[in-house]
Amino acid sequence: AQTVTQSQPEMSVQEAETVTLSCTYDTSESDYYLFWYKQPPSRQMILVIRQEAYKQQNATENRFSVNFQKAAKSFSLKISDSQLGDAAMYFCASGGANAGGTSYGKLTFGQGTILTVHP
Amino acid sequence: NAGVTQTPKFQVLKTGQSMTLQCAQDMNHEYMSWYRQDPGMGLRLIHYSVGAGITDQGEVPNGYNVSRSTTEDFPLRLLSAAPSQTSVYFCASSYNARTSSTDTQYFGPGTRLTVL
Numbered sequence: 001a002q003t004v005t006q007s008q009p010e011m012s013v014q015e016a017e018t019v020t021l022s023c024t025y026d027t028s029e030s031d032y033y034l035f036w037y038k039q040p041p042s043r044q045m046i047l048v049i050r051q052e053a054y055k056q057q058n059a060t061e062n063r064f065s066v067n068f069q070k071a072a073k074s075f076s077l078k079i080s081d082s083q084l085g086d087a088a089m090y091f092c093a094s095g096g097a098n099a100g101g102t103s104y105g106k107l108t109f110g111q112g113t114i115l116t117v118h119p
Numbered sequence: 120n121a122g123v124t125q126t127p128k129f130q131v132l133k134t135g136q137s138m139t140l141q142c143a144q145d146m147n148h149e150y151m152s153w154y155r156q157d158p159g160m161g162l163r164l165i166h167y168s169v170g171a172g173i174t175d176q177g178e179v180p181n182g183y184n185v186s187r188s189t190t191e192d193f194p195l196r197l198l199s200a201a202p203s204q205t206s207v208y209f210c211a212s213s214y215n216a217r218t219s220s221t222d223t224q225y226f227g228p229g230t231r232l233t234v235l
Contacts, residue, residue: 106152
């Protein structure tokens, strides 16, 4: 069984500043993936960043980076140089992987964090 | 390449009616899933499939049926709609990492369902 908890229902940031969204998880899987998804008002789910649990190095994608603390089961998302287009709901998710290291695609999502970006 | 498509985009049903939400992908993905999104609860897995002919239950399967006769299609059937099934439904698919360097789950645009 897996659980994902996002303890910040809402966050706000000034344009060009940095913001960190928190996520903690619990899983019985021996190998797993962690994801951050963005959902703008259009409702489309957009993958922001993914982290393979067996990798020590934190994933980065341009202005987005994660702080993955495996022992603490923490997976926070840092958005640098925030832009107005970053305003959205952000979901943290986890999913197990098979013996080949492939994500099953069965994701467990957190409750989401609404991010507001102020000009 | 259309990605993951879902039809319809919106639907209103009366209690007790049945309907099928359609999902199709043209990326030759092996894994497909159905989620529902309710306010304050994130997305929850309803059913998933790891290949044609293989399906299994997720976290909230009651009231829903699925089948996977082809790799491309994964329809979700509501047998007797209830107001508790009012939600936004997302279909998703992902590629087998044994044959791809990426392992991203792609989502469809969603279907907003209201049951009166």
